[in-house]
Amino acid sequence: MHSIKMSLMSLALLIIILSVQIQVHASPISAVQVRHGDRGTSAIFKRARPTATTTVEKQKLGTVIAGSPPKECSNMCLEEYKPYCATNSKGLKKKFGNKCKLRTWNCHNPNDIYRNETEGECTAK
Numbered sequence: 001m002h003s004i005k006m007s008l009m010s011l012a013l014l015i016i017i018l019s020v021q022i023q024v025h026a027s028p029i030s031a032v033q034v035r036h037g038d039r040g041t042s043a044i045f046k047r048a049r050p051t052a053t054t055t056v057e058k059q060k061l062g063t064v065i066a067g068s069p070p071k072e073c074s075n076m077c078l079e080e081y082k083p084y085c086a087t088n089s090k091g092l093k094k095k096f097g098n099k100c101k102l103r104t105w106n107c108h109n110p111n112d113i114y115r116n117e118t119e120g121e122c123t124a125k
Contacts, residue, residue: 073107085122086114
């Protein structure tokens with residue numbers, strides 16, 4: 001009987017430890033909750049680990065709004081060859097194997113976006 005009580009107490013203690021650990025290591029988005037007053041929100045922000053792609057801003061006392069999750073870029077494109085020619089902000093032309101590959105490039109390279117695409121090979125002008 002004594003060993004059963006010890007096992008139950010150990011299990012309860014383990015559950016408490018795990019729940020605290022999950023709260024401490026939660027992402028900023030899941031850790032942010034609406035609380036009333038600065039005391040509750042400041043405790044949450046101390047636990048939250050900021051990331052470069054997540055923004056959290058305080059709108060008014062007691063209300064916290066979490067930013068959107070990071071954008072995910074697809075790498076899944078068919079190998080269908082249907083070329084597109086596009087131009088970036090520097091005027092450089094680039095040929096992409098198909099429109100999906102152009103969208104994938106733009107998603108992975110937000111500082112080098114290609115636009116004004118035309119179907120077909122790039123021609124020199």
